Amino acid sequence: MNAATLPIISLTSLDSDEGLAQLRRAASEVGFFYLIDHGLSDDAQQEYLALSRAFFQLPAEEKQRVDMIHSPHFRGYNAMGNEMTAGRLDAREQFDWMNEELALSAEQLNHPWQKLIGPNLWPSAMPILKPALTTLQNKLSDITVNLLQRLCESLGVDGHALDHTIGTQPYTHAKLIRYPAQASPQQGVGAHKDPGYLTLVMQDAQSGLKVERGDAWVGVPPIAGALVVNIGELLELASNGYLKATNHKVESPIQSAERYSIAFFMAAQLSATVPVLSLPPELKSRALGPSVDPSNPLMTDVGNNVLKGRLRSHPHVTRKHYCDEPLRHLLAKSFAHMPTADICDECRL
Ligand SMILES: O=C(O)CCC(=O)C(=O)O
Numbered sequence: 001m002n003a004a005t006l007p008i009i010s011l012t013s014l015d016s017d018e019g020l021a022q023l024r025r026a027a028s029e030v031g032f033f034y035l036i037d038h039g040l041s042d043d044a045q046q047e048y049l050a051l052s053r054a055f056f057q058l059p060a061e062e063k064q065r066v067d068m069i070h071s072p073h074f075r076g077y078n079a080m081g082n083e084m085t086a087g088r089l090d091a092r093e094q095f096d097w098m099n100e101e102l103a104l105s106a107e108q109l110n111h112p113w114q115k116l117i118g119p120n121l122w123p124s125a126m127p128i129l130k131p132a133l134t135t136l137q138n139k140l141s142d143i144t145v146n147l148l149q150r151l152c153e154s155l156g157v158d159g160h161a162l163d164h165t166i167g168t169q170p171y172t173h174a175k176l177i178r179y180p181a182q183a184s185p186q187q188g189v190g191a192h193k194d195p196g197y198l199t200l201v202m203q204d205a206q207s208g209l210k211v212e213r214g215d216a217w218v219g220v221p222p223i224a225g226a227l228v229v230n231i232g233e234l235l236e237l238a239s240n241g242y243l244k245a246t247n248h249k250v251e252s253p254i255q256s257a258e259r260y261s262i263a264f265f266m267a268a269q270l271s272a273t274v275p276v277l278s279l280p281p282e283l284k285s286r287a288l289g290p291s292v293d294p295s296n297p298l299m300t301d302v303g304n305n306v307l308k309g310r311l312r313s314h315p316h317v318t319r320k321h322y323c324d325e326p327l328r329h330l331l332a333k334s335f336a337h338m339p340t341a342d343i344c345d346e347c348r349l
Pocket residue numbers: 175177189194201203209248249250261262263
């Protein structure tokens with residue numbers, strides 16, 4: 001599969017039945033597609049990628065001031081060697097930000113996922129980053145909410161069927177990512193599914209993103225101006241498996257080229273439980289239930305499904321902020337159906 005065969009969906013075509021049918025096919029047969037006519041110009045995207053390059057070029061000590069290890073809410077910077085996917089280290093550095101919120105006090109915490117709520121860590125050496133990335137977050141959030149509504153329509157249900165799980169604004173999580181060139185092929189990020197409803201990826205001119213199709217991995221080469229969309233685990237659950245959260249990974253660039261991307265994950269509010277949509281009979285008969293993988297149970301309680309991914313990806317943050325009592329006890333309860341070593345290998349909860 002190449003750029004010509006990975007579906008290209010125009011957001012402005014989704015007012016028509018034909019556009020919706022194309023969207024449904026792309027989302028159910030591939031789970032990955034390019035989105036065009038989404039309102040974020042190629043020039044604007046290049047500016048955000050340039051900002052990202054400038055951030056990663058900051059001196060190491062400036063980046064370390066906002067290191068994720070300081071954030072119980074999984075916000076901030078991760079140097080190379082700090083992230084695990086599929087049990088192996090990823091070769092990328094990244095900066096994560098989410099909804100800007102106040103943290104809950106220890107007395108207010110009833111569920112471990114509530115600890116995800118909190119402020120971002122912004123680098124004082126680059127004051128432009130906070131307003132610029134907040135603007136980007138709002139734009140991408142609007143695009144994903146619109147797309148989620150169109151997806152619901154394409155499945156023959158009310159376009160607003162999932163609105164109540166989002167409320168006034170969805171849970172959003174975004175990452176600036178740099179994949180440095182490696183001397184030999186490396187895992188930029190290992191094979192995984194994204195936990196939320198929908199993911200948008202903005203890529204520079206360097207390829208590397210791959211999608212699982214049957215027993216093959218196919219490339220998702222960049223198309224100028226297009227955003228890459230993928231279906232997350234919550235949509236697989238909401239559609240009872242009619243839509244699939246597709247496994248994907250990034251292979252590190254080799255030789256001299258580095259790769260920059262910006263990933264944006266949109267989910268329902270952390271306190272929400274995702275409902276199973278009432279699909280019309282012709283789709284329902286093809287919705288055979290979400291995938292069952294004991295090493296990656298899909299959870300309809302959004303906070304736990306999101307936290308599951310964060311705990312595994314950043315074990316150093318988990319150890320520092322989640323493994324002391326009473327949180328450790330609550331965590332063991334939330335993930336009682338998962339192998340405990342999967343959550344924290346060191347303390348085994
Ligand atoms: O960098 C990319 O192209 C994709 C990254 C990704 O899949 C992720 O961070 O979940």
